[in-house]
Amino acid sequence: MKILIIEDEKAVSNDLLFTIKKIWESRPQLNIFQVYTVKESINYLETEEIPDLIFSDIQLGDGTCFEIFRQIEIKSPVIFCTAYDEFAIQAFKANGIDYILKPFMTETIRKALDKYDNLRKLFSNNTSAPNYEGILKLLSELREENRVASILVYIKDRILPIKLEDIALFFLEENDIYLLTLDGKKYSSNKSLDELEKITGNYFFRANRQFLVSRRIISSAHNFFSRKLALNLTIPFSPQIIISKEKKTTFLDWLSQVTK
Structure with a gap:
């Protein structure tokens, strides 16, 4: 066996x-x-x-x-x-x-x-x-079907709903999770990237363990070292977001199916 x-x-x-x-x-x-x-x-x-x-x-x-x-x-x-x-x-x-x-x-x-x-x-x-x-x-x-409309962020004693359509990406930075809006505002999130991936729907792609990115900000992608892909974004953001060669096919399938 x-x-x-x-x-x-x-x-x-x-x-x-x-x-x-x-x-x-x-x-x-x-x-x-x-x-x-x-x-x-x-x-x-x-x-x-x-x-x-x-x-x-x-x-x-x-x-x-x-x-x-x-x-x-x-x-x-x-x-x-x-x-x-x-x-x-x-x-x-x-x-x-x-x-x-x-x-x-x-x-x-x-x-x-x-x-x-x-x-x-x-x-x-x-x-x-x-x-x-x-x-x-x-x-x-x-x-x-189970995608949420907004993500809640907590600022001191305030609870602020951020519409999903206004979010550019979620990212891991020094062991904390943040979201960045299309207009450049940064908020802390109390959810993990795994949890966010499940509730944000197919409109977001899990690039790697560090980034969950919205289709809205992806303008194009180009070949990178060792058959990887690097994303070109419509907003200023650093560091560069890289798609591994193992995820390359899945990403390209997703990119061709999801419209902005």
């Missing part, structure tokens, strides 16, 4: 590994492998024997797990480890894929493994890969 864990947070990955081993401690020849990025996952799946089961986070540091499945046809069952809300979970269930909602519990993992055991024969007879493109489309639609 071979299991692959795709998870960019090593502590979460290790916790998942130990939990699976504990639940299946009596199962012989249980081999669990860990990878942490889209790039590592693709390299592993191209060079190693396809696993019997995959546990995969959706949002990885260098892109989404769907970028892996676009490049490699995988017929193994996938259990998603996700922090998405219940609406997104319904999308997974509609496509016949199980999930673990973060933060996960041992019993949740046990039930997912039991489901795999019950459906293992069905998986082994399956000759087609799951419709990951359809799931990704559903996630994008769900993000738009």
